Amino acid sequence: MWKQSNILANTASRLGLPDGPILKKAEELLRSLHSKGSLKSISDVAQTILCLDLAATQTTDAFDKETAIKLSGLKKSAYQTSLHTIEKMLGLEKALTVSDLCVQLSCTEAKAVAEEILDKYINSHKMLNDLSHPQYVAAAVYSACKSLNLKISKQQFIETSRLKPSQWKELSLEFEKFASTLESGFKRNKKIDTKNTPEVVTVTEEKVVLKRKDPEEVEEYDVWRQRILNEAYAALKSKEATEKS
Template sequence: MSSILQNNAERLGIRDSPTIQKAESFLRVLNTKPASKTISDVAKIIMCLDLAATALGQGFDKDTAVKLSGLRKSGYQNNLNNLEKILNLDKPITVSELCVQLSCTEVKDLAEKILANYQERDTKIKDLEHPQYVAAAVYTGCKLSNIRVDKIQFRAISRLKVAQWNELLEEFSKFATSLGLVSGKKRAKKGVEDQEVMESENIEAQPLKPKEKVEVIEEYEVWKERILQEATAEILRNEIK
């Protein structure tokens, strides 16, 4: 069994001994529990590696794990939740842990801000430790940051039905808007405005074209005097020659 675990660990890119040893420890416990016998040995090994990586704060390739387990994403997550309970690992998941688990650590601060404000506003929340709120906060943070995520995977972690999950997401989306948080796509508009301002400034900075000369009309007496002077000068030049 350990060779199968080692092979699957390598296929998942897990090579550190602590994670593999913890997964082996989880597997030994599960093999003594009747409730885990409905899961195939390979799927059980994959999930033990998943739980071990999560427990040690290591990154984990969830997509590859689902493929290797032979299960659908929703089935994988549901079985993983059950194994957590059997192993007494179903402690409240944090925003930081979920971000590591789903490889979206860049939204950690944003998701924590959304969740903290949501919990402060909604005094009716009874079970703050339920994973639905953390899942919704991280998912909303990803959407605001234009990070593509697997909605089904988030819903499985939330442990909600489809209709309940969609309703919660809508609520979090509206709440994020009330906080003044908008999608990164909308922020691009500011860049367009800045470009327009720069173009306008460039136009204003261009040097003005020199003014065309304006023809001045002489008064008659002035014109007459000038013509007589020019004629006299011409006569004198001819006499000298």
């Protein structure tokens, strides 16, 4: 126990973590982890760092992941895999949601589109039994961001998905097909630029006047087209009647 506490204190110091709730939580997680059996493939230092990572998430303390990976002696992919293994062993695993990931990756404007893409995917794959796996949420948000032309880091999505690059490529391509079936309104940024607002034609007896319509009042194209045709036809009939009289 002394050795474990010593490793924890030294590791926390090297990571610049404060002595307080995060250390107490990490120590609690380490005790729980050891009670469930040892992980022979992961060193004591690596286990300590991984528990500190999980503790930081719970206490919302800042955590230097890059330094932690270097100190753990693990490759980045192995670090993430080990972190999720311990997380699962300790019952800390929580299903990732579209909303969570959008906030985490600063792409909240993609939330509605991502949720619709994910719904379409789930509805077409009724036999899925691992929906809690983050790969689906990651692929949905990634596809939504691409369709909305948002700047994103592909690597962050791959890491979140917990898939190998080849597996990610296959899944993301499948999700992009679902994204392409959404109506065009979801494929562009929803910010309306008044410079690009459709112009509405108002027909009078003397001349045709172009008037820019307020963005919030833009009509559906079919409705607008029919209204314009009706107004033009009425104006022409009125003019013909005037000329005849």
